[in-house]
Every structure is written in structure tokens, then in C-alpha cells.
Amino acid sequence: MRREALIPQVVQVTDIRRDTPDVKTFRVVDLDGRKPFLHIPGQCAMLSMPGVGEALFSITSSPTNEDYLEFSIKKCGCVTDWLHAIEPGQQVTLRGPYGNGFPVDTDFAGKDLVFVAGGIGLAPLRSVINYVRCYRDRYGTVDIVYGSRSKADLVDYQEILDEWCSEPGISVHLTIDNPQPDWDGHVGFVPNFVKELGFDTGKTVVMCGPPxxxxxxxxxxxxQGFPRDQIYTTLELRMKCGLGRCGRCNIGDKYVCKDGPVFRLDQLDQLPDEY
Ligand SMILES: Cc1cc2nc3c(=O)[nH]c(=O)nc-3n(C[C@H](O)[C@H](O)[C@H](O)COP(=O)(O)OP(=O)(O)OC[C@H]3O[C@@H](n4cnc5c(N)ncnc54)[C@H](O)[C@@H]3O)c2cc1C
Ligand code: FES
Known part of the structure; x- marks a missing residue:
């Protein structure tokens, strides 16, 4: 373990975008104006403010972005309420990256990919999706199924419309839970929509969303007959250190912060049913 892995660095929030009524996306750089560190899609980092607290978030920007890191954060408690109240220019502290990330350059290479996300679950998948878009020729077909309670709750909706939907070879399937007047897309819950879409069982599925x-x-x-070793998901347990030191997030002999948060379904089958 690198000694400095637990020591946060001071970073600056340069941009804050409101995505939904309770989600904002924060762009951060180091004090020299550069990206604070490199990461793999699916990895996380701890954002904190002395006197307020510390919390773990997925890095939602793609590793292919060389200028900054982004975090999409849902307002739900002490740290996130504070973050939602700050303005661009505010300094915060950051440590990471933590976790294993998705196997984008190994297991995913050459595969047809289906991304399934619900609500703020798009945050870690946005990093993978934009990485895959950047290296499009390394992957097969790409389907993105994304759902939320309402149109206003779709995170990154403008990026999805402007960039993902118009990209050849990428099929975006959006759904919201209930009908609303300004929505002519699919209505219904994500699990049913995935069933209706009836994907080929040879595809690799990458999922993140509410339990x-x-x-x-x-x-x-x-x-439908999907093999368990073709399904990837992320686990979300409460975490403290983020790097396998404090024992806060263990399931059996695995630490979710270090051995995860990304797991294949057949790997989860080996763990005690404690999550
Ligand atoms: C691997 C990982 C990735 C994450 N990525 C994101 C992300 O990209 N965006 C995002 O908005 N959030 C993400 N989270 C969740 C985020 O860490 C929590 O929302 C955050 O810690 C809340 O901090 P708080 O101080 O604002 O809330 P608190 O005041 O600590 O808690 C508010 C409420 O949320 C509950 N809560 C807090 N954390 C969790 C948790 N991990 N599991 C279940 N309940 C919890 C508390 O019990 C309480 O009811 C992630 C969590 C993990 C473990
Ligand atoms: S959060 Fe400390 S061991 Fe995982």
C-alpha cells in the first residue's frame, strides 16, 4: 500500500452542474488546475471537508478525459447536503482512486455490451460508457438501458440525447416509471424493460442501480438464460477507509472497497449472503 493513499489532497471544484432535482455533477482539478489522478472506469474516491465529513463516490468522468475528474452526487445526508450547497471555486479534499474498476481492457474487450442503470446508478457506468465510446472499435454492439422515476430524474439526460443517442452502433433505451405529458418514450420499470428488449444471451451485462x-x-x-459469468454489478456498502484497512466493508474474506466494488455474479455466488 502506498503510504500516501490515506492522505487527502486539496482540490478545487471548478464547475457544478445540476442534473436532477437531487443530483449535481461536480468537476474537480488539483490546485495546479490539472486532473488530480488517473483512474479505471468503476473506481471511486473519497471527497471530504474537514469538520463536515467524508463520503465515497464513483468517478463518473471517463479516464480518457485528461483535464478533470467528475462526480455525480445525490443529496441524501451530511456530506452530500454540504456539497450541494457549495459554489464553484470551493476547495475540498479528495483521496483515491479506490476499488478494482470494470475489466474494460480484458474481459469486456471484443464483447457485445449491455449497460443497465437505474437513477444515480448511471454514475459509475457513465465512465465505462464514455471509455467504450472513445475506443469503439475494441468492443462489439453497445446497448444502454437507463431508467429513473421521471424524466427530470434522468442523470446526464442532455449528454445522453446529444452524444450517446446520435452515435452509430450505440442503442439507447430510456424508460421512466410513470407516464408524464412531455414524455413519449418507454414507460415502465427497468427489469421489465430489459426483459421486453430480449437481449441475446451471448452479451455481457453491466448493471448498477438500486438493490x-x-x-x-x-x-x-x-x-432468459444469461450465464452468471457474463453479468457484472457493483456493491454499495458503507465504507470508511476505502482501501481494505478498517474492516468496515468486508463480506467473508473480501473487502468491497478493495476487491470490489465491481463483482461478476459468479464471484458474488462465492461470498456469504451478507450484502
Ligand atoms: C462504492 C460506492 C460508490 C458510490 N457512488 C456514489 C455516487 O457516484 N454518487 C452518489 O451520490 N453516491 C454514491 N455512493 C453513496 C454515497 O457514498 C453515500 O450517499 C454518501 O456516503 C452519503 O453521505 P452523507 O454524509 O451525505 O450521508 P449520511 O448522512 O452518511 O447518510 C444519509 C443516509 O444515507 C444512508 N447511507 C449513506 N451511505 C450509504 C450507503 N453506502 N449505503 C446505504 N445507505 C447509505 C444513511 O444510512 C442515511 O440514511 C457510493 C457508495 C459506494 C459504497
Ligand atoms: S472501507 Fe475500510 S476495509 Fe473497506
Missing amino acids: IMIKFTLAGLME
């Missing part, structure tokens, strides 16, 4: 969405989407994929 209930994961549970029912998985059940549907199993019914």
Missing part, C-alpha cells in the same frame, strides 16, 4: 432494480433485473436475466 431492488438489480434483484429483479437479475431474476429476468436468469430466466
